[in-house]
Amino acid sequence: MSVETRRMTREARLPAPTRAERQRARILDAAERCFIERGFHAASMAHIAATAGMSPGLIYRYFGAKNEIVRAIVERHLETDSCPAMQRLSTGEDFCGRMLQALERWRRRDDPSMNAALILELTAEAARDPEILQIVRAKDHAVSKDLTVAVQRAAEEQGVRLSREAASVRAMVLQCLFEGLACRVVRNPNLSATVLRPLLDKVIAALLS
Amino acid sequence: MSVETRRMTREARLPAPTRAERQRARILDAAERCFIERGFHAASMAHIAATAGMSPGLIYRYFGAKNEIVRAIVERHLETDSCPAMQRLSTGEDFCGRMLQALERWRRRDDPSMNAALILELTAEAARDPEILQIVRAKDHAVSKDLTVAVQRAAEEQGVRLSREAASVRAMVLQCLFEGLACRVVRNPNLSATVLRPLLDKVIAALLS
Amino acid sequence: MSVETRRMTREARLPAPTRAERQRARILDAAERCFIERGFHAASMAHIAATAGMSPGLIYRYFGAKNEIVRAIVERHLETDSCPAMQRLSTGEDFCGRMLQALERWRRRDDPSMNAALILELTAEAARDPEILQIVRAKDHAVSKDLTVAVQRAAEEQGVRLSREAASVRAMVLQCLFEGLACRVVRNPNLSATVLRPLLDKVIAALLS
Amino acid sequence: MSVETRRMTREARLPAPTRAERQRARILDAAERCFIERGFHAASMAHIAATAGMSPGLIYRYFGAKNEIVRAIVERHLETDSCPAMQRLSTGEDFCGRMLQALERWRRRDDPSMNAALILELTAEAARDPEILQIVRAKDHAVSKDLTVAVQRAAEEQGVRLSREAASVRAMVLQCLFEGLACRVVRNPNLSATVLRPLLDKVIAALLS
DNA sequence: AATGAATGAGGGTTCATTCAT
DNA sequence: TATGAATGAACCCTCATTCAT
Numbered sequence: 001m002s003v004e005t006r007r008m009t010r011e012a013r014l015p016a017p018t019r020a021e022r023q024r025a026r027i028l029d030a031a032e033r034c035f036i037e038r039g040f041h042a043a044s045m046a047h048i049a050a051t052a053g054m055s056p057g058l059i060y061r062y063f064g065a066k067n068e069i070v071r072a073i074v075e076r077h078l079e080t081d082s083c084p085a086m087q088r089l090s091t092g093e094d095f096c097g098r099m100l101q102a103l104e105r106w107r108r109r110d111d112p113s114m115n116a117a118l119i120l121e122l123t124a125e126a127a128r129d130p131e132i133l134q135i136v137r138a139k140d141h142a143v144s145k146d147l148t149v150a151v152q153r154a155a156e157e158q159g160v161r162l163s164r165e166a167a168s169v170r171a172m173v174l175q176c177l178f179e180g181l182a183c184r185v186v187r188n189p190n191l192s193a194t195v196l197r198p199l200l201d202k203v204i205a206a207l208l209s
Numbered sequence: 210m211s212v213e214t215r216r217m218t219r220e221a222r223l224p225a226p227t228r229a230e231r232q233r234a235r236i237l238d239a240a241e242r243c244f245i246e247r248g249f250h251a252a253s254m255a256h257i258a259a260t261a262g263m264s265p266g267l268i269y270r271y272f273g274a275k276n277e278i279v280r281a282i283v284e285r286h287l288e289t290d291s292c293p294a295m296q297r298l299s300t301g302e303d304f305c306g307r308m309l310q311a312l313e314r315w316r317r318r319d320d321p322s323m324n325a326a327l328i329l330e331l332t333a334e335a336a337r338d339p340e341i342l343q344i345v346r347a348k349d350h351a352v353s354k355d356l357t358v359a360v361q362r363a364a365e366e367q368g369v370r371l372s373r374e375a376a377s378v379r380a381m382v383l384q385c386l387f388e389g390l391a392c393r394v395v396r397n398p399n400l401s402a403t404v405l406r407p408l409l410d411k412v413i414a415a416l417l418s
Numbered sequence: 419m420s421v422e423t424r425r426m427t428r429e430a431r432l433p434a435p436t437r438a439e440r441q442r443a444r445i446l447d448a449a450e451r452c453f454i455e456r457g458f459h460a461a462s463m464a465h466i467a468a469t470a471g472m473s474p475g476l477i478y479r480y481f482g483a484k485n486e487i488v489r490a491i492v493e494r495h496l497e498t499d500s501c502p503a504m505q506r507l508s509t510g511e512d513f514c515g516r517m518l519q520a521l522e523r524w525r526r527r528d529d530p531s532m533n534a535a536l537i538l539e540l541t542a543e544a545a546r547d548p549e550i551l552q553i554v555r556a557k558d559h560a561v562s563k564d565l566t567v568a569v570q571r572a573a574e575e576q577g578v579r580l581s582r583e584a585a586s587v588r589a590m591v592l593q594c595l596f597e598g599l600a601c602r603v604v605r606n607p608n609l610s611a612t613v614l615r616p617l618l619d620k621v622i623a624a625l626l627s
Numbered sequence: 628m629s630v631e632t633r634r635m636t637r638e639a640r641l642p643a644p645t646r647a648e649r650q651r652a653r654i655l656d657a658a659e660r661c662f663i664e665r666g667f668h669a670a671s672m673a674h675i676a677a678t679a680g681m682s683p684g685l686i687y688r689y690f691g692a693k694n695e696i697v698r699a700i701v702e703r704h705l706e707t708d709s710c711p712a713m714q715r716l717s718t719g720e721d722f723c724g725r726m727l728q729a730l731e732r733w734r735r736r737d738d739p740s741m742n743a744a745l746i747l748e749l750t751a752e753a754a755r756d757p758e759i760l761q762i763v764r765a766k767d768h769a770v771s772k773d774l775t776v777a778v779q780r781a782a783e784e785q786g787v788r789l790s791r792e793a794a795s796v797r798a799m800v801l802q803c804l805f806e807g808l809a810c811r812v813v814r815n816p817n818l819s820a821t822v823l824r825p826l827l828d829k830v831i832a833a834l835l836s
Numbered sequence: 837a838a839t840g841a842a843t844g845a846g847g848g849t850t851c852a853t854t855c856a857t
Numbered sequence: 858t859a860t861g862a863a864t865g866a867a868c869c870c871t872c873a874t875t876c877a878t
Contacts, residue, residue: 019841023841037337038337039250039333039334039337041248041249041250041251042250042337044867044868044869045868045869045870046867046868046869054842054843055842055843055844056843056844056869056870057842057843057844057845057870057871057872058841058842058843059870060869060870060871061840061841061842065869065870066869066870116336117333117336117337119392120329120330120332120333120336121329121333123329123392123395123396124248124326124329124330124333124395125248126395126396127325127326127329127395128246128247128248128251128326133395136395136396137396137397137398140396140397144397165404169404169405169408170408172393172397172400172405173386173405173408173409173412175389175392175393175397176385176386176389176390176392176393177382177385177386177389178389179388179389179392179393180384180385180386180387180388180389180390180392181385181389182392183332183384183385183388183389183391183392184381184384184385184388186332186333186335186336186342186345187332187335187345187346187349188346188349188350188353188381188384189346191381195374195378196378196381196382199378199379199382199416200382202415202416203382203412203415203416205415206411206412206414206415207408207411207412228858232858253850253851253852254851254852254853255850255851255852258861263859263860264859264860264861265851265852265853265860265861266853266854266855266859266860266861266862267858267859267860269852269853269854270858270859274852274853275851275852275853437837441837455755456755457668457751457752457755458668459666459668459669460668460755462871462872462873463872463873463874464871464872464873467840472838472839473838473839473840474839474840474872474873474874475838475839475840475841475874475875475876476837476838476839478873478874478875479837479838483873483874484872484873484874534754535751535754535755538747538748538750538751538754539747539751541747541810541813541814542666542744542747542748542751542813543666544813544814545743545744545747545813546664546665546666546669546744551813554813554814555814555815555816558814558815559815562815583822587822587823587826588826590811590815590818590823591804591823591826591827591830593807593810593811593815594803594804594807594808594810594811595800595803595804595807596807597806597807597810597811598802598803598804598805598806598807598808598810599803599807600810601746601750601802601803601806601807601809601810602799602802602803602806604750604751604753604754604760604763605750605753605763605764605767606764606767606771606799606802607764609799613792613796614796614799614800617796617797617800617834618800620833620834621800621830621833621834623833624829624830624832624833625826625829625830646862650862671846671847671848672847672848672849673846673847673848681863681864682863682864682865683848683849683864683865684849684850684851684863684864684865684866685862685863685864686849687848687849687850688861688862688863692848692849693847693848693849
């Protein structure tokens with residue numbers, strides 16, 4: 001399916017975004033960049049406004065408070081970034097390849113929607129803010145379920161039957177590896193997908209057997 | 210070597226801490242607790258001072274600015290907490306047991322020196338603050354080296370020869386698992402060491418083969 | 419003269435209000451309710467606009483600034499509300515009954531045109547804003563004159579001749595009682611017209627003798 | 628008793644105010660002046676701070692929020708200004724003289740502690756802010772009780788027995804007159820104590836008979 | 837005539853930092 | 858050495874006002 005076709009299909013399905021929705025998106029885009037650059041607390045509303053190219057007051061027409069922006073960013077990030085990267089594991093089989101894809105995007109650091117620092121910040125914030133925690137855990141739970149099914153399926157393809165419980169633990173370890181990679185990206189500049197791949201393949205094979 | 214002997218030896222080697230050193234430690238202890246509770250930015254100097262049982266002004270006799278406290282906390286945390294947990298892997302062989310030990314301490318949340326949120330906060334901060342990044346990477350590098358050797362030794366015990374490169378990649382994956390667990394502790398309340406153990410054992414065995 | 423006749427007469431005399439006048443009235447009605455609920459400063463233009471069922475921008479076609487609305491409200495309130503209550507004293511004779519009527523309407527708090535808080539707010543504002551002060555004093559002066567005449571007439575009915583000066587002082591005291599009641603309504607929830615009536619009658623009788 | 632003696636006695640009884648108490652008083656003095664000049668809402672913290680000769684931040688060492696200052700001012704004003712003016716009525720007998728004394732101080736407008744605008748503002752605010760209302764009503768209740776007793780005593784001196792209920796209604800009317808005078812001070816520049824006195828005397832005599 | 841999005845100054849408040857004591 | 862009062866810049870947020878549509 002060509003890009004054009006997809007876009008048309010999408011436009012046919014999704015109504016054109018209202019001005020308000022576009023403004024919200026504009027603000028969230030700016031906020032995301034600011035949060036990545038400075039973190040949730042150090043990024044000021046003035047900074048976000050400047051990045052979005054609007055006045056500080058205008059933001060409050062679309063978000064009641066800075067908190068709400070943080071919440072929306074967390075939600076959107078979990079919806080579109082790290083979690084889908086995990087959830088897509090369920091559709092395909094190549095767990096390893098997907099992980100290393102994420103790794104590459106993290107390393108390039110040019111893609112604000114796929115940012116290791118944001119995952120860490122967001123998780124750290126969840127450890128303190130109950131509202132954020134709830135969002136994070138809800139999404140995490142959903143991902144876990146999908147991933148569990150994916151693990152079951154992948155194991156079955158290799159002739160192994162896994163109970164839901166067994167598969168669920170394996171999913172947990174996969175998530176550990178995934179999030180651990182986000183930490184590694186920040187901490188270790190020598191990280192290389194090509195070097196990592198064979199070993200990761202082996203580990204994942206062990207997981208599924 | 211008994212604990213007592215070690216302490217004596219240590220005291221014999223290390224000179225008694227000066228008053229200034231003791232004050233610095235007192236401040237850092239307080240700061241650590243505050244940072245865990247609220248994060249680097251939300252923890253105020255006044256709060257740290259109150260926790261340390263001293264006046265805000267006095268802190269500035271020992272640290273030039275809040276930044277320096279953050280830096281010192283990061284340094285100390287890497288020195289005494291998460292990294293040693295990794296480095297101790299090098300002395301023993303039971304990688305899995307050590308990891309789950311850390312997991313348990315993270316889950317209890319009563320141990321300020323072993324706190325998942327702080328690891329995440331600190332790593333997120335490193336992604337933004339070059340000075341922190343430098344500290345984190347330097348320490349990480351040291352840990353990697355030690356862990357690489359430990360992996361080589363552990364493999365050898367199982368009759369497997371690993372090149373330094375091969376061992377180093379395995380060390381990387383171990384670190385991923387370790388840091389990934391820190392994320393999991395925050396994100397998933399169902400995490401259980403006993404359920405995790407057999408699988409983790411298997412994965413690590415695969416790593417070392 | 420029946421109410422109907424009066425209205426007709428009035429309509430016959432007054433030209434039909436222009437659209438602009440109707441819009442101004444709509445805005446003032448809304449502003450009055452907002453000012454009563456929140457006070458001059460806490461009531462926002464957005465709130466007034468919403469109450470009036472129009473956009474904030476439109477208000478500025480009819481009033482140059484919020485200040486002008488306040489001024490207009492003060493003017494209108496003095497024109498139609500508390501002052502007439504005093505002025506009507508001049509037409510009738512039952513000073514006491516009229517006062518207690520006002521009291522009852524104040525206590526019910528459902529009548530925006532007769533609101534104790536607004537009288538207080540307005541008088542307090544007059545103490546600060548020279549423009550408001552001028553309006554208030556001008557109207558007060560007019561009321562005083564009318565009331566003085568009414569007092570003279572009422573005294574005469576009881577066979578007492580009062581000079582203009584003497585009557586004017588009595589009018590002042592009547593105004594004191596009236597405005598004092600407005601304070602009492604707010605400050606004392608036990609206030610009751612029936613309990614007050616006999617005493618008020620006595621006081622007023624003393625005034626007129 | 629000379630002023631000196633009184634001061635000594637006072638110093639013997641009251642401990643010297645702490646620095647904190649002095650600062651609070653300094654802030655309240657400044658706030659009072661600002662509130663009189665601009666009203667509770669229009670007076671900004673920056674303005675209060677400037678008037679008090681200190682930085683805005685410092686105020687928050689002594690008051691948690693602007694609200695608390697407003698509350699404290701209301702409390703203090705009721706404690707030391709208008710209410711005592713009423714309560715002192717209970718000790719003496721010259722109701723009329725005391726009222727006109729208050730009137731004179733209001734008219735001079737040089738005494739910030741005896742300001743008609745503040746009474747109005749405060750009562751208007753009570754109509755909206757439940758916290759203020761509670762303070763005002765509590766104090767009003769106390770004054771009413773004292774005044775009721777004073778009225779009973781004053782009547783008795785003139786050979787009239789008044790039940791508590793009867794006296795209480797008379798107290799109410801006295802309060803009306805008193806607060807009504809505060810309104811008059813603002814609204815009518817011609818107000819004169821000497822002109823008012825004979826009539827006020829007469830009214831009060833009627834009240835007590 | 838009417839909208840409501842947009843502005844930006846200014847509000848209350850916090851907090852890292854300094855300094856007189 | 859130690860205090861904690863004091864500062865003032867910067868924070869988040871509100872709102873009177875303007876203006877493109």
